Amino acid sequence: MAALAAALRGWVAAVEPQDAAWRAARAALAPLLHSLAGLAAQMRAAQRLAWGRSPLGGFGELRARLWRKQRGAAEALLEELSGRRAELRAVRDAVAAGVAAVLRLYEERAAELGLEAALRRGPSCPSLAEALEGLQDVERYYRCLCLESELLLRRVSCDSLAEVEALPQSWERILERYKDDVVADALLKISLFVDNQQELCCSLAS
Amino acid sequence: MAAKSPANSTPRRPVSSLSARKLKDNAADWHNLMMKWEKLNDSGFTTANKIVNMKIGEQFQDNELEIACDSSATESEKPAPKYNEELDNCCAELLETLKRMTKIQLKMEKLTSTTKAICDLETFHYGAGNCTTPFFHTWPTPYFYEVSLKLSKMYKEELQLKQTIVQEIAHSADQDLMMVYLSSWLYQPYIENSSKLLLESMLLETGHRQC
Numbered sequence: 125m126a127a128l129a130a131a132l133r134g135w136v137a138a139v140e141p142q143d144a145a146w147r148a149a150r151a152a153l154a155p156l157l158h159s160l161a162g163l164a165a166q167m168r169a170a171q172r173l174a175w176g177r178s179p180l181g182g183f184g185e186l187r188a189r190l191w192r193k194q195r196g197a198a199e200a201l202l203e204e205l206s207g208r209r210a211e212l213r214a215v216r217d218a219v220a221a222g223v224a225a226v227l228r229l230y231e232e233r234a235a236e237l238g239l240e241a242a243l244r245r246g247p248s249c250p251s252l253a254e255a256l257e258g259l260q261d262v263e264r265y266y267r268c269l270c271l272e273s274e275l276l277l278r279r280v281s282c283d284s285l286a287e288v289e290a291l292p293q294s295w296e297r298i299l300e301r302y303k304d305d306v307v308a309d310a311l312l313k314i315s316l317f318v319d320n321q322q323e324l325c326c327s328l329a330s
Numbered sequence: 331m332a333a334k335s336p337a338n339s340t341p342r343r344p345v346s347s348l349s350a351r352k353l354k355d356n357a358a359d360w361h362n363l364m365m366k367w368e369k370l371n372d373s374g375f376t377t378a379n380k381i382v383n384m385k386i387g388e389q390f391q392d393n394e395l396e397i398a399c400d401s402s403a404t405e406s407e408k409p410a411p412k413y414n415e416e417l418d419n420c421c422a423e424l425l426e427t428l429k430r431m432t433k434i435q436l437k438m439e440k441l442t443s444t445t446k447a448i449c450d451l452e453t454f455h456y457g458a459g460n461c462t463t464p465f466f467h468t469w470p471t472p473y474f475y476e477v478s479l480k481l482s483k484m485y486k487e488e489l490q491l492k493q494t495i496v497q498e499i500a501h502s503a504d505q506d507l508m509m510v511y512l513s514s515w516l517y518q519p520y521i522e523n524s525s526k527l528l529l530e531s532m533l534l535e536t537g538h539r540q541c
Binding site for chain 2: 165166167169170172173178179180182183186189190192193194196197
C-alpha cells in the first residue's frame with residue numbers, strides 16, 4: 125500500500141504543473157478563436173460585397189490583394205492554433221503515461237493487497253480504488269477534451285468561413301460539458317488518500 | 331577610387347563618402363518612417379472600428395424606432411437623425427491620422443528622389459553603368475533607388491485607399507462595406523509582404539543590422 129501511495133504522490137506532483145500548462149494552452153485558445161472568427165466575418169463580408177457598385181470599385185486589384193492578406197493572417201492564426209493543440213496533446217500524453225505507470229504498479233501488487241484492502245475507506249480517507257478511479261477520471265478528462273478540440277479545430281479552413289465564424293460558440297459548447305472541477309476533485313481525492321492512507325493500515329491491523 | 335579591402339571581400343569605396351552616408355541615413359529614415367506609419371495604422375484602425383460600431387449602433391436604434399413608430403407615419407413625421415458628437419470626434423481623429431500618414435508618405439517620396447539624385451551624380455561622375463564598386467557590400471547604387479521606388483509606390487497606393495476609406499466610412503449604411511473598409515485599413519493590401527524584407531535588406535546592406 126505504501127508503494128502505491130508513493131506512486132500516487134509522485135503522480136500528483138507531476139500532474140499539477142501539467143494541469144497548469146493545460147489551463148494556459150486552453151485559455152490561449154479562446155482569443156485565437158475569436159480572432160479567427162472576426163477574420164472570417166471580414167472575409168465573408170468581402171465575398172458578399174458588390175465591389176463594382178461601391179466607392180472601392182475604382183481600386184482594380186483591391187479585392188484580390190485584400191483576400192491574399194486576409195488568408196495570410198488566417199494562416200498565421202492557424203499556425204498559432206496548431207501550437208496550442210500540440211501543447212494540449214503533450215499534456216494528454218504525459219498524464220496518460222503517468223496514469224498507466226501507476227495502474228501497472230497496482231496490477232503487480234493487486235493479488236498481494238487483496239480486494240478488501242483496495243476497497244477499504246476510512247473516516248477521512250477514500251479507498252485505494254477511489255483514488256485510482258480519480259486517476260482514470262483525470263486521464264479521461266484530458267483525453268476526451270483533447271479529442272473534441274481536435275475534431276473541432278482540424279476542420280477549420282478558409283473554405284468554410286461560416287464554420288470558422290461560429291468557432292467561439294462551438295468551443296464554449298464543448299467547454300460547458302467539461303467542467304474544470306473534475307481534475308481538482310480527483311487531485312483532492314488522491315491527495316486525501318495519500319495523506320491519510322496510514323489510518324487504513326491501522327484499521328486493518330486492529 | 332576603391333579603398334583597400336581584405337583579399338576575400340568585395341572591393342568598396344570609402345564609406346565615409348557623402349553619398350554613402352546619405353544612403354545609410356536614408357535607410358535609417360525608411361525604417362523610422364515605416365515604424366511610425368504602422369503605429370498610425372494601428373491607432374487609425376481603433377478609431378475606424380469605433381466609427382463602424384457607432385454606425386451599426388445607430389442603425390439598430392433607428393430600426394427599433396421605426397418599429398415603435400406608427401407605421402402610417404409620413405416622412406415628415408418621422409424623428410430627424412440626431413447629431414452624434416462622439417462620431418464627429420472620431421471622424422476628426424481619423425482625418426488627423428490620415429494627415430499624419432500623408433506627411434510620412436511625402437517624406438518617403440523625398441527619400442526616393444534623394445536616392446535618385448545620388449544615382450544621377452554617380453552616372454555623371456562615372457558614366458552610365460561604368461561604376462561597379464558598391465558603396466557598401468553588394469548593392470549597386472541604382473538598386474537603392476529601385477528599392478526606394480518600390481516602397482514609395484506601395485505606400486502611395488495604400489494612402490489613396492486610406493483616403494477613400496476616411497471619406498466614406500462614416501457615410502455608409504452597408505455593414506458589409508463597413509467591414510471591408512475596416513479590413514482594408516487593417517491589412518493594408520497595397521503594402522506587400524516583401525516590404526519588410528526590402529527594408530531589412532537595406533538595413534543589412536548599409537550596416538544598420540549585423541549579419
